[in-house]
Amino acid sequence: MDKFLEKLYDRAAKANRKIALAEGTDHRVVKAAEILTKKRIARVVLIGDGEVIKSKFPDIDFSGIEIVNPATSEKADEYAVLLYELRKSKGMTLEQAQSLVKSHPLYFGTTALKAGDIDGLVGGAVYSSADVLRSALQVIKAAPGIKSVSSCFVLVPPDGFKYCSAPAMIFSDCAVIPEPDSAQLADITVAAAESARSIVQVEPKIAMLSFSTKGSAKHDSVCTVQRALHLVKENYPDLAVDGELQLDAAIVPVVAKQKAPDSKVAGDANVLIFPNLSAGNIGYKIAQRFGNCMAIGPIMQGLDKPVNDLSRGCVAEDIVAAAAITALQSVK
C-alpha cells in the first residue's frame, strides 16, 4: 500500500498542480491541506473563511496554504457571470448565480476551475456525493466526445493481499449512474480501463460482474451486462475484457478455471465493472472495511476538468490521495 501511495505522490509532486479543497472548515480537510503542502504533493487552496478556519484549528500549520473566502473574493462576480452564462438556459438568474458562488464552496470551486484559476477540485468530506457530482456536471460538464460521466474507486490492497497481482484495482461505477443501461455500462468499462492505465499504470484486465458466469443464470440484468460486453468488444477489440463473471470467477484463479476456463481475464482481473450502483457502492465498501483495502475516490471519469468526490466517512489520508489523483488528471 505504502509503495503505491509513495509513487502516486511523487508523480503528483512532479506535476506541481494547484488543487482546491472545498470544505475548508472540516478538520480532516485542513489536516490533508497541511500534509499536501508539507510533502509538496500539490499547491493547496482551501475554500472558506480564513479567520474562522485559523481560529478553529490552532494546531495546523497554514504556511504555504492559500485560503479563499467566496463571500469576499474579488473573483466572485466574475465566476457568477460564468455560472450565469452556463445555466441561464436552465432558468438561472444572475442574482441566483451570484448568491450560489458567494455562499456555496462547490459552485465557487467549480467556476474557479472552469475559469482556469485552479487545476482541480476535491469535495465531499461534508457535502453529499450528489451535491459534488451535480455541481461538476452543471459547470465543468463532460469532456468532448464523452456521453456518460461515471466514477471509479482505486482500491489499494494491504500488503500480502492474495487476490490482486496489480498494485491497485479499479472498481467502477461506484458513485454516479444508478441503473446503467448497456451503452452506459460499456462507457463505464472503457473509462475504467483508462483509469487503470493512467492512475494505477497497469494494463487493464477487465471483468464485467454479475451474479451469473457465462450464462449460468438467466435474467434481464444478466442480458444487460452481456450486451454491454458485446459493445465493448465490438468497439475495442484489443481490450482484455470478459463477462459476465461472478466476483469469485473474476479474481480467484482456481474458481476461474472451473467456471470460465477459456477466459484470459478470469482469475486475475484488476478492473471490476459492477452491473449497477448498488452493487458497486456496496462492493467497494466491503473491500474497504472487510478487506482492509484503502479506497480512494470516487474519482470521476469523463469530466472536462478534474473534480473528485470523497466519501463522508473519509480520513485525511484519503483526501491527500484523492488530491494527488486530481493533480495527475489535470495533466493532459
Ligand code: ACO
Ligand atoms: N453523464 C453526463 N452528464 C450527466 C450525467 C452523467 N452520468 N448525469 C447527469 N448529467 C447531466 C444532466 O444531463 C444535466 O445536464 P444539464 O443540466 O446541463 O442539461 C446535468 O448533468 C445536471 O444534472 P441534474 O439533472 O441536475 O442532476 P441529476 O438529477 O441527473 O443527478 C447525479 C446527477 C447527482 C449524478 C445523480 O445521478 C445521482 O444522484 N447519482 C448518485 C450519486 C450518489 O448518491 N452516489 C452514491 C454515493 S457515493 C459514495 O458513497 C462515496
